Amino acid sequence: MKIIAAMxxxxxxxxxxxxxxxxxxxxxxxxxxLASNPQKYRSGARGCCTIEDSHDARRAADKIGIPFYIxxxxxxxxxxxxxxxxxxxxxxxxxxxxxxxNEKIKFAAVLDRAKAMGFDGVxxxxxxxxxxxxxxxxLHRAVDPLKDQSYVLAxxxxxxxxxxxxxxxDTEKVDIRIEAEARGLAVAQKPDSHDICFVPSGDxxxxxRDRLGSEVGPIVDQAGTKxxxxxxxxxYTIGQRKGLGLSVAAPDGSPRxxxxxxxxxxxxxxxxxxxxxxxxxxxxKTIWCGPSIGADPLRGYVQVRAHGTPLDCTYxxxxxxxxxxxxxxxxxxxxxxxxxxxxxxxxVGSATICESA
Amino acid sequence: xxxxxxxxxxxxxxxxxxxxxxxxxxxxxxxxSLHTEGRSTRKDVEDAREAVxxxxxxxxxxxxxxxxGTEADNAAVKGLFWKSGKKVIVISAIEHHAVLDxxxxxxxxxxxxxxxxxxxxxxxxxxxxxxxxxxxxxxxIALIAVMHSNNExxxxxxxxxxxxxxxxxxxxxxAVQSFTKSPLSYRxxxxxxxxxxxxxxxxxxxxxxxxxxRAYEIPALLHGGxxxxxxxxxxxxxxxxxxxxxxxxxxxxxxxxxxxxxxRFEAGLKASVPDAYINGVSADRLPGIVNVTFPxxxxxxxxxxxxxxxxxxxxxxxxxxxxxxxxxxLLAMGHNEVTAQSSLRFSLGADSTPADVDFALSVLPTVxxxxxxxxxx
Numbered sequence: 001m002k003i004i005a006a007m008x009x010x011x012x013x014x015x016x017x018x019x020x021x022x023x024x025x026x027x028x029x030x031x032x033x034l035a036s037n038p039q040k041y042r043s044g045a046r047g048c049c050t051i052e053d054s055h056d057a058r059r060a061a062d063k064i065g066i067p068f069y070i071x072x073x074x075x076x077x078x079x080x081x082x083x084x085x086x087x088x089x090x091x092x093x094x095x096x097x098x099x100x101x102n103e104k105i106k107f108a109a110v111l112d113r114a115k116a117m118g119f120d121g122v123x124x125x126x127x128x129x130x131x132x133x134x135x136x137x138x139l140h141r142a143v144d145p146l147k148d149q150s151y152v153l154a155x156x157x158x159x160x161x162x163x164x165x166x167x168x169x170d171t172e173k174v175d176i177r178i179e180a181e182a183r184g185l186a187v188a189q190k191p192d193s194h195d196i197c198f199v200p201s202g203d204x205x206x207x208x209r210d211r212l213g214s215e216v217g218p219i220v221d222q223a224g225t226k227x228x229x230x231x232x233x234x235x236y237t238i239g240q241r242k243g244l245g246l247s248v249a250a251p252d253g254s255p256r257x258x259x260x261x262x263x264x265x266x267x268x269x270x271x272x273x274x275x276x277x278x279x280x281x282x283x284x285k286t287i288w289c290g291p292s293i294g295a296d297p298l299r300g301y302v303q304v305r306a307h308g309t310p311l312d313c314t315y316x317x318x319x320x321x322x323x324x325x326x327x328x329x330x331x332x333x334x335x336x337x338x339x340x341x342x343x344x345x346x347x348v349g350s351a352t353i354c355e356s357a
Numbered sequence: 358x359x360x361x362x363x364x365x366x367x368x369x370x371x372x373x374x375x376x377x378x379x380x381x382x383x384x385x386x387x388x389x390s391l392h393t394e395g396r397s398t399r400k401d402v403e404d405a406r407e408a409v410x411x412x413x414x415x416x417x418x419x420x421x422x423x424x425x426g427t428e429a430d431n432a433a434v435k436g437l438f439w440k441s442g443k444k445v446i447v448i449s450a451i452e453h454h455a456v457l458d459x460x461x462x463x464x465x466x467x468x469x470x471x472x473x474x475x476x477x478x479x480x481x482x483x484x485x486x487x488x489x490x491x492x493x494x495x496x497x498i499a500l501i502a503v504m505h506s507n508n509e510x511x512x513x514x515x516x517x518x519x520x521x522x523x524x525x526x527x528x529x530x531x532a533v534q535s536f537t538k539s540p541l542s543y544r545x546x547x548x549x550x551x552x553x554x555x556x557x558x559x560x561x562x563x564x565x566x567x568x569x570x571r572a573y574e575i576p577a578l579l580h581g582g583x584x585x586x587x588x589x590x591x592x593x594x595x596x597x598x599x600x601x602x603x604x605x606x607x608x609x610x611x612x613x614x615x616x617x618x619x620x621r622f623e624a625g626l627k628a629s630v631p632d633a634y635i636n637g638v639s640a641d642r643l644p645g646i647v648n649v650t651f652p653x654x655x656x657x658x659x660x661x662x663x664x665x666x667x668x669x670x671x672x673x674x675x676x677x678x679x680x681x682x683x684x685x686x687l688l689a690m691g692h693n694e695v696t697a698q699s700s701l702r703f704s705l706g707a708d709s710t711p712a713d714v715d716f717a718l719s720v721l722p723t724v725x726x727x728x729x730x731x732x733x734x
Contacts, residue, residue, distance in 0.1 A: 028661070069661050116730035117662060 001120040002026045003165060006106055007060060007068070009053030011180045011187045012125030012168060014060035018183055019167035020123040021064055027123065029061035029068040032110065034077040035198065056187050063185055071113075073105055080104035082198055089208055089234040092263035093336025096152065096306065097196055099350075103155035103287075111163050121163040128153050129169030130161060131346075137162050139289045141345040144172040151306050154340040154350035155287050205235035217266030219244065222259070222275070230268050233261045239276055239332025246270070257332070277329040283322040283339045283351025290348065293317050301342040302326070304333060304353070315341050315348075322351035359667035360713045364706030365508055365534060365646055366671055370600070371559035371707075373607045378561055378600035388593040389582060398595045405602030412605040413532075413553065413568060414542030421567040421585045422598055426533040426554030428578070429567035430455035432588065433529040433550040434502060436575030438463055441499035441527070447490065448502040449474045449482045449514065450689040455552070456502050456531055457685075474503070479640040480512040480690045487522055498526045505532040505551075506539065509673040509686045509702055510637040511646030513539060520547040533557055533565075537610050538643050543568050555597060559707060560604035564597035610707040615644040618705050618714055622647060625718040630725050636690060636700065645705040648673055650692070654699045654728040662727055663701070666720040673702030 005017035007029045020027045031054045054070060061068035081100045088095035111122050127142035128150045139161050142148040156164065168176060173192075180188035199207045209232050219228035228246045230236065236244075240258040250256055250272070257276055260269035281302065295318055301310035302324040312327040324339060333356045341348040361369075370378075381401060386394030388402045403417070410417040423429045434456055438446060446460045450473040463469035472490065474482045482503060491498070501523050506513045516530050527549035535541050536553045543551055555564035567589070569575065574586065581590030626633055626649060636648040651659065656672040663670055673684055683697035692700075703717065 028665070067661075067664065069657065071657060113658065113731045116733070117658060117727050 002118065003028075003121045003123050004110065004114040004119050005029045005061075005066070005123045006110060006125075007031050007057040008125070008193075009056035009060070009187065009190075010125065010193060011177060011185065011190055012127070012173075014057070014064070014125070014185045014187050015176050015180050015183070016123055016125040016165075016167045017060070017066065018064045018185070020165060021066060023167070025123070025165075027064075027066045028119075029057065029064070029066050030110070031057040031068070031070045032073045032077075032105070033070050034073055034105070056190070060185050060187055063183070071110070073109060076109045077101070077105055077198075080109075085196075085198075086208075086211055088336050090212055090263060091336075092234065092261040094237060094334035095336045096338055097198070098152040098306070099155050099338055102153055107156050107160040107164055111160060115163065121165055123165040123167060125168055126153055126166050127168050127173070128166045130164070130166060135290050139347040140169070141342070141347075142166075142169040146307070147173045149306075150342075150345075150347050151303055151308075151338070151340050154289055154338065154347045156289055157287060158290060161289060205232075208232065208234055215266055217268065219246065219268045219270055221250075221256075222269065222271045227270070233263060233266050233268050236261055236268050237332075238334035244270065261334075273331070276331040276333075278331075278333050278356040279326045279329045280357045281324045281326070281333065281339050281353055282355040282357075283324075284320075284354045286317065286322045286349055286351040288349040290346070293348065295319065297325075298343070300344075300348065303340045303342065304330070304337050310342055313341075321354070322349065358712075358716055360669070360716050362668060362670045362703040362705065362709070362713065362717055364709070365511075365557070365702065365704035367556045367562070368559060368706040369708060370556070370561055371604050371607055371609055373609075374560050374600040374604040377603035378596045381596035381599040384595075386595075388595055389584065398593075401599050402593050402595050405598045408602040408606045409566060413536065413551070414544045415568050416571055418571050418586075419543070419568050421569055421589050422593065423565045423567055423585075423589055424563055424591075424594070426531070426552050426557070426565040427455035428589075429552035429554075429565045430502075430529075430531055431459045432567050432575070432578050433552060433569070434459040434500065435463065435578065436588070437500040437527045437529060437549065438467070438469060439576045440574075443497055443499035444468060445470045445472060445494060445497045445499060446502070447472045447474060447487070447498055447500070449476065449504060451476055451480060451482075451507050451509075451686040452502060452504055453508055453531055453533070456504070456529075460502070469499070476689050478691050480507060480510045480637040480686070481640050482514055482519075484515060484518055484522065487519065491522055491524070491526070495524070495526065500527045500529060500549075502529040502531070505530045505535040505541065505546075506643050507637075507686060508534050509646075509684055510640075510648045510690075511643035511704075512637040512640045513642060516548060517546055534643060534646070537605055538612060538615075538645060549573065555601040555604065558601075558604050559607070559609060560601035561597045564594055564601045566601075612644045615705050615707070615709065618709055618711065619644055619647060621711060622703065622705075622714045622718065625714070626721070629718060629722050633725075636687060636692075645709075647703045647705075648687075648700060649703070650687075650696055650700045651725055651728065652696065652699060653732055654725060655732050656698055656701055658731045659701055659724060659728045662724040663717075663720065666724060668717045668720055670717075671702045671704070672698075673700060 127147040129140040256270040386398035388399040551568040687697040
């Protein structure tokens with residue numbers, strides 16, 4: 001096949017591209033420029049599209065022996081990912097921008113462009129596997145549970161999965177580094193990326209405050225009594241305990257947690273830990289990564305964070321919302337988080353949490 | 358078959374230049390040394406200087422060898438600015454970054470004021486604007502820089518007219534693209550300074566020259582051994598200088614032949630992509646540059662697709678970390694950001710053939726179709 005290798009300048013995508021070449025594909029390396037004013041240098045594990053990263057990607061392509069180009073996707077990234085991230089926080093939800101990036105950029109804008117240009121698909125360094133079986137090509141967890149990225153890929157439709165190649169899903173990260181070293185790729189020991197790439201400082205709350213303002217608002221208990229003040233409701237996370245700065249203790253002296261963020265009234269509601277527990281999740285904007293399901297309850301797992309634990313649940317789709325009933329209650333769920341349903345290690349689909357009970 | 362149509366970026370070194378360079382590389386002797394070897398290398402350099410001077414129509418003492426065309430532009434813009442003691446820098450809106458960026462640097466760091474001369478739709482500077490400007494603020498102007506021909510479109514600028522209007526104001530011209538390709542005489546043009554480059558004319562990389570009026574001294578960028586009228590210190594790059602001279606005296610660039618090839622390419626282009634249009638088509642242009650807008654495409658996609666078909670061309674614009682940005686030249690000519698990023702530059706060289714042109718034309722329809730499809734996504 002003729003494929004585009006999305007090369008970030010990191011070790012994973014470099015090895016993925018090399019493996020695709022070895023598998024006999026005709027591969028062209030592409031670095032996505034996602035920031036309109038890229039920084040010159042990478043600072044630690046943050047950021048992913050500095051000029052230094054694009055240089056690293058180019059050198060990896062040279063080593064592998066494939067052509068290399070840079071595609072400017074800064075505008076698409078800003079509109080589809082950064083703006084969405086801000087809008088979600090402004091609405092009191094907790095988004096995951098990596099999912100949006102996979103949904104809107106890597107396997108949409110890039111894959112569509114690649115196909116129109118006569119390519120068959122896109123290869124990336126994500127840790128996930130695909131299998132071809134009676135259900136067609138399906139998405140599965142990687143063998144390395146610590147690196148598994150199937151959660152952030154659970155926004156891919158069957159068609160997008162058909163155009164995606166994930167050569168790293170069968171290998172543990174430590175072995176990818178060894179392989180990169182053996183292949184002579186200079187990025188073999190480059191640190192992993194963490195955090196949000198477009199918040200290079202790593203200070204998510206500060207970044208949000210700069211863009212959404214820091215309007216002071218009340219922190220109230222469940223009875224609605226004001227017990228403190230905050231500087232921007234969206235900088236809090238559901239389940240957060242530290243940094244609330246409350247001077248009044250709870251009547252029973254127990255610690256208090258953020259239960260709810262109300263953007264319209266700019267209010268943060270706090271309460272006891274038990275109040276955070278939910279056992280039912282409702283999700284909207286459902287995406288199926290394989291065959292869709294119906295209203296008959298099925299047994300499986302739901303995962304609500306990128307590296308969270310898979311939780312036993314019964315799930316169904318009521319025609320409008322994806323619903324998961326948990327066997328054990330879960331603490332600290334925020335609207336806007338993605339709920340991803342697994343059948344064993346296969347990704348069934350995902351939805352954006354809009355309600356929990 | 359692979360076809361190279363990016364000669365305006367760099368063009369293959371001529372055999373005569375390569376041969377001359379190899380001989381020179383094997384010689385020992387710093388041209389500034391006083392012994393036999395030094396004098397011998399010095400003779401080579403001075404012979405080369407005279408040859409380059411003859412080719413460009415200046416005195417040998419007016420040739421200051423530099424490390425690149427960019428260095429020559431920087432030396433001129435900064436040097437003329439500092440020499441004048443005045444604050445206003447006037448440049449055309451379509452200057453190469455080698456002129457534009459030092460001018461902007463002087464604004465940021467030395468309190469200069471930058472005024473750009475607009476261009477018309479064909480990419481030719483507005484002389485009326487310049488006339489008015491000189492009338493109003495002539496006494497404040499440190500220098501005027503107008504390139505001899507534009508590197509993206511090949512459009513030739515009325516530099517002789519600029520010199521007439523300028524009067525006593527120094528005029529610099531970047532002639533990197535024009536040198537050896539269109540009639541060019543430093544003396545006839547009457548400019549104060551001019552920049553040329555080796556690797557654009559069949560010479561090696563890493564050599565250029567600033568042509569600067571005799572006895573007209575400017576502050577140096579590089580200080581050291583005092584070479585090149587103390588304007589450009591540094592051991593003379595004898596092998597590259599010798600090769601540069603060999604290239605420019607070999608007369609291997611035949612403008613009439615390149616023009617014919619260009620016309621063949623442009624005719625084929627119109628036939629295969631009817632809505633494509635050539636930028637600067639109605640202006641006086643260099644023989645070898647064709648800048649085309651393909652509506653409904655993105656030039657970085659087109660470049661990748663052309664490259665996959667073994668045709669090398671250029672998006673013509675400046676790159677920032679390899680990211681294609683809309684060309685300031687096309688924007689100045691009235692393009693919007695979208696059409697400016699739908700353009701490719703094809704540039705022919707001394708060794709281009711009809712087969713090259715025909716091959717490029719043969720892959721174009723598929724490339725444009727795919728590029729359009731990709732752009733709709």
